Amino acid sequence: MILGECPYCKGVVSSKNITAQGKKIKLYSCENAKKEYDESEQYVFTTDSSCRFRVYSNAFLRWNKRSFSEREMKKLLQDGQTVVRLHGRKGTGEYFKYVITDEEYGVSVLWEEEVEDKDTF
Numbered sequence: 419m420i421l422g423e424c425p426y427c428k429g430v431v432s433s434k435n436i437t438a439q440g441k442k443i444k445l446y447s448c449e450n451a452k453k454e455y456d457e458s459e460q461y462v463f464t465t466d467s468s469c470r471f472r473v474y475s476n477a478f479l480r481w482n483k484r485s486f487s488e489r490e491m492k493k494l495l496q497d498g499q500t501v502v503r504l505h506g507r508k509g510t511g512e513y514f515k516y517v518i519t520d521e522e523y524g525v526s527v528l529w530e531e532e533v534e535d536k537d538t539f
């Protein structure tokens with residue numbers, strides 16, 4: 419499924435289902451950011467990759483957001499930012515943060531920014 423345009427190289431960003439460590443997740447990646455296993459079993463960018471923009475749907479798992487959806491990824495590509503709902507540890511409340519694209523890490527959370535009007539998301 420095509421989600422939008424890569425903010426770094428204007429390539430096509432699409433989603434695909436992958437299995438990582440036994441879990442089914444989605445990978446949103448720029449067509450110019452391909453990875454493969456090399457001879458020493460390292461997962462590296464292919465030599466013809468000119469971009470590094472890749473986002474895994476479990477990018478926010480650490481903050482108890484199970485999945486960053488295709489819809490959220492589309493919005494991120496379209497607007498350059500989106501808002502995600504994160505959760506504290508068990509029993510603590512949820513909170514909202516802005517997320518922007520990051521050339522190296524795919525996504526990056528703006529921890530310093532407060533989300534004013536979360537109802538619009």
Ligand SMILES: [Zn+2]
Pocket residue numbers: 424425426427428429448449450451469470471
């Ligand atoms: Zn790209």
